[in-house]
Amino acid sequence: MENSVKKGPYRYFDTPEGEDTFKKLWAVLKPTLVVAGGLGSIDVLMVTHPKGVPNTLGRYAFIGLPIVGIASTFVLTTNTLVNIRKKEDKLNWFLGGAAAGSWFGAWARKPIVGFNMALLCGFAAFLHKCVLDQGNQLIPTQYKRSAGGATACLRDFSLFADRPGKWTT
Template identity: 50%
Template sequence: MAQPKAAAQTYSYFDTPDGEETGKKLLCVLRTAVPASISVALGNVMLYSHPKGIVNTGLKMASITLPMVGIASTFVLATNGLASIRKKDDHLNWFLGGFLAGSCTGLWRRNRMFGFNMGMLGGILAAVRKELLVQGWDIVPQDYQFHPGGPTFCLMDYSLTKERPKNWTTGPSP
């Protein structure tokens, strides 16, 4: 049954335990992984590699985009697959999922030692992220305060006169 569009957009990766609703979790991760990897590939094509022709450009874009999307998909599928097989939602699933996702970079670069090292790094980072999730800590807090000169300075209003509210008046009517 089709869900309303608003309900589909509000789904978060952590709404359900690991091993359940893997398809929704995969779509949730791919919603950010695909545009991010296309942006990285586009930056590479326009600023660094400069392939000639539409076919070579498409192949270069695919050679960057597909492995990045594959790495994200590998983490989701491995973590949730292990959780459904083991019937446990613990740090080991996340470590192994991170290890498999990180080792995919070794396949991408065709270097086994690099893949092992990145697998260990990915596994450790994933296990730490799971521990942060279990403890209830946020990496990026939801109630972030804007500070002048911070990373969000471009979102501040630097106009000389700020726009008045639409129901603003100068004072009581005579």
């Protein structure tokens, strides 16, 4: 009997495209809400310094809602296109990225910004889908530690390192 119990939270690629759309949306919105709240806090505390609760909430909404809208638009567009076209291909991701990128134009109140970002985000989503179709990852979850780089701070450079257990001379 196969173990059908999955451990850990739901991830975007646990089910095929077009299935479990709202689970996929929630899996994407959880980190998106954290990012939106963080960027909103940075804006409120370090940039705009609004006075009063309504102005502060307005700044949070101005920063956070488009970010949430961009992520939601991408997930809903790609999954809806899979269900409409009955194909899971790169065109769905391009159109989803283009729809999400068009939010930038509404945010900036400039149509040319929306057009350019739609093309850029659509192309980025297309490339990401190409990488995923080949079985690779853009951002690997596991990586090899090298002698230098970002993991150098995790190494022990002391002259006399602590020895494990009951080590004696």
